[in-house]
Amino acid sequence: MTHNGRFENSVEHQEISALIPWYVNDTLADTERQRVDAHVGSCAVCREDFALHKRILEGINAQPALDYMPVASLKRLQARLDVAQAQAATAPLPPIEPSRSDVPWRGWMAASIAAMAVAIGLLAADRWVQFEVRSKQPNYRTVTTSIPRPPGEVIRAVFSPSITLVELQTILDEAQLKIVSGPTEAGVYSLASNSTLTVRSSLALLRRHSTVRFAEGTLPEPESGNSP
């Protein structure tokens, strides 16, 4: 169906029609915007396109967006960077080309000696890196080590890496807890009580959620009752 035969096949119409998406998202330069303004005012086809694009834009932006917590993801990126940097530090050097000497065996001998020196150097560097890593880091991780407790901490918990900020806040509100520290490298949060709710009750509320991977109290439980 033709809405506006006067414009539909003109070059101007085709150019303006192609710009309408960026007229709608308000990123056109002033001169282009003025051209679209002038054309849309007198072209029914472009007005219809404008309405269509505007509704698509509104529809896209009306869809709910989830917010994710970046900290755990960043820690995994840092681990990848550590590995990449360690690999780069111990990567073998490119092979040494033999020198263009008049006496060929001298070049080969020099290359062999250099290669052996590099190999010995790499071996020593590798041993040193391994020693450094072993001496600095234990080869295990715990979530209940004797690291000093942050003030007020009553519970340590680990959440699913895919938990959203909104979900986390909802769970904490429900269990009447607040974050006092974390996450650690192992993703552990230290939580303090926000109310008079007992630690046991807060733990029970936390453990109801599948996104809570781990939750334990950090204070010794009393014989009866369990006021924090």
Added chain:
Amino acid sequence: MTPLAKNSSPKERDSALLAAVAAGDRRALEELYLSYHRRLARFLSRFTPRYENIEEIINDTFMVVWQNAKDFRNASQVSTWVIGIAYRTALKSFRRQKNHNVAHSLEDYPEQSVDPTSDTEVHDWLKHGLSRLPMEQRLTLELAYHMGHSLEEIAVITDCPVGTVKARMFHAREKLRQYLPALGGGPGESPARIG
């Protein structure tokens, strides 16, 4: 990293951070990561519901940023450069996923699986229609309408001529028009326009 003035613009801040990344500053990379994570995660969550996939794409993107920051020549904005890397990483990732739910052409879905006469919300129709677009067309649409990028920025991000971006947007619109009668008339009403 050189401290920035308090009134520096986001563009200046990004440029300073990337320069520091190019010099090997891991703290600068982390700061850049944290400032882009939210918008990239929101953008990518429109294509995949699994956070594991989203995180993989974002972290792959920042590995590339870390490795290639020294090659950035200010030919575009830092944000356009970063999002361009994320675009290519996402495109590769989506193509790798054998069972992703994106069709390669509308003809793969000759019959509508949703009753157009039902009371389905316009947004449901839109979501349904978007999921049937070829990935490049959908990404173009989302870059313009979800991320708010200009035509020229999308050309840089997608590494395509401006004419290709316009054509992708045109075809996306025409397919959505066919698929979303509630939005803009049925297929028979679509007049001939730019080719």
